[in-house]
Amino acid sequence: MTPLQIVVVLFALFAFSRTLLRLRDSKISMKEFLLWNTVWISMAVIVFQPWVTDIVSQKFGISRGIDFVVYITILVILYLIFRLFVQLESMEQELTKIASTIAQQHPKKK
Amino acid sequence: MDSVFIVIPAFNEEKSIVGVIKDLFSRNYRNVVVVDDGSSDRTAEFAAEAGAEVLVHPINRGQGAGLRTGTDYALSKGADIIVHFDADGQMRAEDIASLVKPLKSGKAEVSFGSRFMAKKSNMPIVRKFLLRFGFKTFMRIMYGVSMSDPQSGFRAMTAGAARQIHITQRGMAHCSEIIEEVHRKKIPFIEVPVVIRYTEYSLKHGQSNLDGFRIVARLVWRKLLK
Numbered sequence: 319m320t321p322l323q324i325v326v327v328l329f330a331l332f333a334f335s336r337t338l339l340r341l342r343d344s345k346i347s348m349k350e351f352l353l354w355n356t357v358w359i360s361m362a363v364i365v366f367q368p369w370v371t372d373i374v375s376q377k378f379g380i381s382r383g384i385d386f387v388v389y390i391t392i393l394v395i396l397y398l399i400f401r402l403f404v405q406l407e408s409m410e411q412e413l414t415k416i417a418s419t420i421a422q423q424h425p426k427k428k
Numbered sequence: 429m430d431s432v433f434i435v436i437p438a439f440n441e442e443k444s445i446v447g448v449i450k451d452l453f454s455r456n457y458r459n460v461v462v463v464d465d466g467s468s469d470r471t472a473e474f475a476a477e478a479g480a481e482v483l484v485h486p487i488n489r490g491q492g493a494g495l496r497t498g499t500d501y502a503l504s505k506g507a508d509i510i511v512h513f514d515a516d517g518q519m520r521a522e523d524i525a526s527l528v529k530p531l532k533s534g535k536a537e538v539s540f541g542s543r544f545m546a547k548k549s550n551m552p553i554v555r556k557f558l559l560r561f562g563f564k565t566f567m568r569i570m571y572g573v574s575m576s577d578p579q580s581g582f583r584a585m586t587a588g589a590a591r592q593i594h595i596t597q598r599g600m601a602h603c604s605e606i607i608e609e610v611h612r613k614k615i616p617f618i619e620v621p622v623v624i625r626y627t628e629y630s631l632k633h634g635q636s637n638l639d640g641f642r643i644v645a646r647l648v649w650r651k652l653l654k
Binding site: 413422 | 463466472476477479480481482483484485486487489490493496497500501504596598
């Protein structure tokens with residue numbers, strides 16, 4: 319095993335244990351659990367058998383499988399950041415609503 | 429007689445708030461609503477002692493959020509006209525009458541105070557340039573609105589207009605947002621000259637020129653999400 323393979327496997331195991339814990343606390347749904355674990359397992363598979371990615375990448379006209387993985391990863395990360403931004407904004411709006419309601423419920427006057 | 433409510437969002441303004449409230453009372457504006465926006469100083473306490481009605485945000489939510497809370501509250505108390513006013517003492521209570529007048533006469537539903545229509549103003553030159561050319565052009569491109577002072581926070585509106593204007597921008601971008609709302613909903617408006625007193629205190633407490641760029645970024649972001 320190369321050092322990279324060791325690091326990736328250890329990371330995948332760590333990530334799997336975290337996801338399992340979140341599932342047990344009901345912080346994530348079964349669907350999310352399966353989705354995240356697909357990501358961790360794919361990582362482990364790719365690091366041992368990089369040629370797997372070539373099969374898919376060539377269908378997209380990208381010769382090196384690893385390049386394809388990098389492109390897809392960047393797209394996914396960008397999308398997740400966008401979703402986080404939108405969610406954060408809606409949380410901010412909710413917080414403002416709560417603060418406003420509390421303020422209006424207890425006006426102070428001497 | 430129409431009931432005029434003055435809404436003042438305040439964040440850590442214990443040094444100026446009492447003077448501002450007293451100035452308003454001396455001109456017979458009895459309905460003064462101060463929204464303390466999660467201040468860490470004694471703004472709320474001082475404002476209540478000075479005789480204002482005080483609403484306290486448990487956490488800081490920004491000037492736009494403060495205005496929204498105050499405006500909603502004023503509407504629930506039966507306000508006919510709502511005036512947005514600053515807590516740092518840079519706006520003059522004597523200018524309120526000229527903002528309210530066109531609303532009472534039915535000439536407009538919203539009146540915006542313009543710092544550029546008045547002759548005497550000690551606005552710093554860099555700010556004058558940024559506001560007059562930068563913001564004005566930006567507002568024209570983004571919303572097709574032409575205003576002499578698009579970032580003025582001094583304004584008055586009828587209850588009917590206030591119900592139509594939805595302030596969603598928590599921070600300083602609410603100024604441009606209100607103008608956009610007025611324009612989009614075709615609410616009749618007017619610009620009225622007002623004098624803003626720039627003091628060392630108000631400049632320190634108010635918006636910096638850099639904030640202008642932040643506001644533009646927020647407005648562009650909002651437009652993209654729409």
